[in-house]
Amino acid sequence: EAGVTQFPSHSVIEKGQTVTLRCDPISGHDNLYWYRRVMGKEIKFLLHFVKESKQDESGMPNNRFLAERTGGTYSTLKVQPAELEDSGVYFCASSPSSGEQYFGPGTRLTVT
Amino acid sequence: GQNIDQPTEMTATEGAIVQINCTYQTSGFNGLFWYQQHAGEAPTFLSYNVLDGLEEKGRFSSFLSRSKGYSYLLLKELQMKDSASYLCAVSWGATNKLIFGTGTLLAVQP
Numbered sequence: 329e330a331g332v333t334q335f336p337s338h339s340v341i342e343k344g345q346t347v348t349l350r351c352d353p354i355s356g357h358d359n360l361y362w363y364r365r366v367m368g369k370e371i372k373f374l375l376h377f378v379k380e381s382k383q384d385e386s387g388m389p390n391n392r393f394l395a396e397r398t399g400g401t402y403s404t405l406k407v408q409p410a411e412l413e414d415s416g417v418y419f420c421a422s423s424p425s426s427g428e429q430y431f432g433p434g435t436r437l438t439v440t
Numbered sequence: 441g442q443n444i445d446q447p448t449e450m451t452a453t454e455g456a457i458v459q460i461n462c463t464y465q466t467s468g469f470n471g472l473f474w475y476q477q478h479a480g481e482a483p484t485f486l487s488y489n490v491l492d493g494l495e496e497k498g499r500f501s502s503f504l505s506r507s508k509g510y511s512y513l514l515l516k517e518l519q520m521k522d523s524a525s526y527l528c529a530v531s532w533g534a535t536n537k538l539i540f541g542t543g544t545l546l547a548v549q550p
Contacts, residue, residue, distance in 0.1 A: 332482070361537065370444075371483075371527070371540040384535040419482070421538075429538060431475070431482040 330354065332432035334420050340438045346408040349435045353402070353422030360403050361429060362395060366416040374418075377403060389414075410439045442466040444541035446528050451547045452518055460513045460544045462528030470531040473538065474502050474513045477525045486513065486526075515546075523548045 333352045341347050353360045362374040374393070375385035379400035388395070392411070397403040407414055417436050421429040444464045452458040464472070471490040475483035487495055489504035489511060501514040515522055525545050529538040 359536075363538070363540075370542045371529075371538075373537040373539070376535045376537055384533070384537060387537070423536075428473070428485050428488055429536075430485065433480075433482045 332420055332422050332430050334418075334432040334435050336435060337433065338436045338438075340440065341410055342440055343412055344409045346406065347410055347437060349405045349407075349418050349437070351403045351405070351420030351422075351432060353420070354424075354430055357422035357424050357430075358400070359423045359425070359429075360397060361421045361423075362403070362405055363419040363421065364416050365419065365434075366413075371419065374405075407437075410437075412439050415439045442530065442532060442539045444528055444530060444539060446526075446541040446544045448542065449545045449547070451549060452515075454518055454520060454548055454550050456518050457514065457516050458518060458546065460515075460526050460528075460546065462511045462513070462541060464509050464511070464528070464530050464539075464541075466509075466530050466532055466539060468533045469506065470533075470536055472502075472504055472511050473527075473529040473531060474500075474511075475527040475529060477527055477543065479525075483527055518548050520548050520550070522546065 335350045360377040365371045373387040377397045417434040419434045420432045423429045446462045474486040477483040487502035525543040528541040
């Protein structure tokens with residue numbers, strides 16, 4: 329069984345540019361979560377999808393971040409325009425129900 | 441609010457036993473997870489405790505006391521490959537989102 333995959337693994341962009349991160353959850357997992365780890369800090373929750381519906385986006389930093397999950401399969405997280413403080417590792421996780429969340433390898437975003 | 445505390449770093453010897461503690465203060469607690477994360481890789485699931493007590497899985501065990509807001513991860517027969525960051529995370533709220541501690545970086549020495 330394939331695990332959670334994320335693309336790209338690394339992204340370096342300039343302040344003001346746009347970046348889109350992609351997450352492909354494990355097939356059949358309805359729950360999809362986005363998290364972020366800023367350097368030196370703990371991993372923090374961003375938002376949660378059940379299928380294509382956003383259940384909780386209380387962790388989204390501001391309206392420069394937009395997440396979608398069209399069709400309830402893969403999800404994208406767009407940052408527009410990117411700021412320096414957006415740098416960090418963005419993790420995606422999926423789960424079939426209320427149990428274990430399986431994490432992807434993360435996308436390391438660097439905004440210069 | 442939610443707060444999770446765990447030691448920043450620990451060092452142990454190959455073949456020994458190490459216990460990594462985690463304390464938490466949260467509302468809406470659903471369960472407690474332990475993840476292992478090697479540098480540059482995805483966090484990997486180790487254990488999930490919902491009820492009080494000890495859960496054993498091979499060389500790894502995890503304990504939970506909900507009344508004390510306390511958990512520990514016990515690693516036995518340490519191997520060099522166990523050198524990694526160990527993340528304590530509380531599953532919280534209706535959406536089961538995870539609230540993480542900062543992680544404990546474990547160094548296993550020969």
